[in-house]
Amino acid sequence: MSYADIAAKGPKQSPEDARAPAQVEVEHSDESVHSLIDVDSPHISSVPSDYESQSVKTDTQAERIEREEEIKETAKDLKHKAAAKAQSAKDKARRNADNPVVISNAVGLALVGGILGIGAYRKYVRGELTGKVVAAWAGVVGLFAVGDYYVSQYFFKRNPPK
Structure with a gap:
């Protein structure tokens, strides 16, 4: 059985029914413009022209650098305290040797x-x-x-x- 025989026995369709459905058209309206961001609002900020040459570029980065400095100072203080305790223990051991x-x-x-x-x-x-x-x-x-x-x-x- 050939394709022509199968097609001849199949249901008969009109040419309008056999074609693909029509494409959906996009409706154009100006109502969607209201959801755009107003560039003059205060939550938008511009980047200064020397942004790339700045060593600290964001507030988060500045806070992280500040925390790292505090941690370094704390570590330095702890190191000095530990050295003082060690020296005290050595002195005590020498006195009681x-x-x-x-x-x-x-x-x-x-x-x-x-x-x-x-x-x-x-x-x-x-x-x-x-x-x-x-x-x-x-x-x-x-x-x-x-x-x-x-x-x-x-x-x-x-x-x-x-």
Whole structure:
């Protein structure tokens, strides 16, 4: 069966029905002009001629630069305070370097920290490090700290820091 046979058997249409629908026309009116922005209104601003050569071009950029300067000043102040605290700690350590209580506390802290660290690592490697083990060790460290506090108080009364 050919195309001509199919077309001959199909429904008969008039040439007007067979053509495409007419295009929609755009209606022209001046009513849409009312929605345009008035260029003389105060919310429109022009850009100065030296805009590209300005280092700060927007208010947002100026605020960001101001905040960055404040942050830099704050960081500088914190750095100076930390340096002062570090110097104070060094001076305090120098003054008490010959105090037997301070020396014994430093040695005890290093010893207990090393033993606990090595023990925790060994238990971790074997897969035995649990919350109960950590809690038990924390309890032992707490008891050690309380005992050290009372022993240190006794020796500080006999040998006060300088």
